[in-house]
Amino acid sequence: TLITPNIDEATVLTGKSIRDIREMQEAAKIWTDNFHTDILIKGGHLEGDIMFDLLCTTEFMHIYKERKIESSNLHGTGCTLSSAIATCLAKGYPIQKSIQCAKTYITEAIMAGKELHIGNGNGPLWHFPDSIAQI
Secondary structure (H helix, E strand, O other): OEEOOEHHHHHHHHOOOOOOHHHHHHHHHHHHHHHOOEEEEEOOOOOOOEEEEEEEOOOOEEEEEEEOOOOOOOEOHHHHHHHHHHHHHHOOOOHHHHHHHHHHHHHHHHHHHOOOOOOOOOOEOOOOOHHHHHO
8 A cells, every 4th residue: 555665765666766755756756656655755764854754545645744843763664654553553543644643743753762771772762652542
């Protein structure tokens, strides 16, 4: 139904360099045209203070835009996001609403975990923010 690659993964999947939102759109269009499935390219690795995620379906494109959260606790964000999207889809939400709901959850999980000190290196987000009931 949906693949959720980050910028580096989308570059490998499409063979196209991705450095900005325009190149995200071009790569996403290649994917949906060739494989007829939806793609959410996660733009957290793009330069700048704003994060863009791009949903491309065979019918439309939608850009999700949010301010980046400074945190060294981002381990597991991609897996958590895709699991939250799958949960929302299983509840019967349409794709765009499922992604928005999951993105709200992941944003709150990053905010809740950004001050945690667990282990060394890139730590985890906090999976139990107050918004968990939304999913």
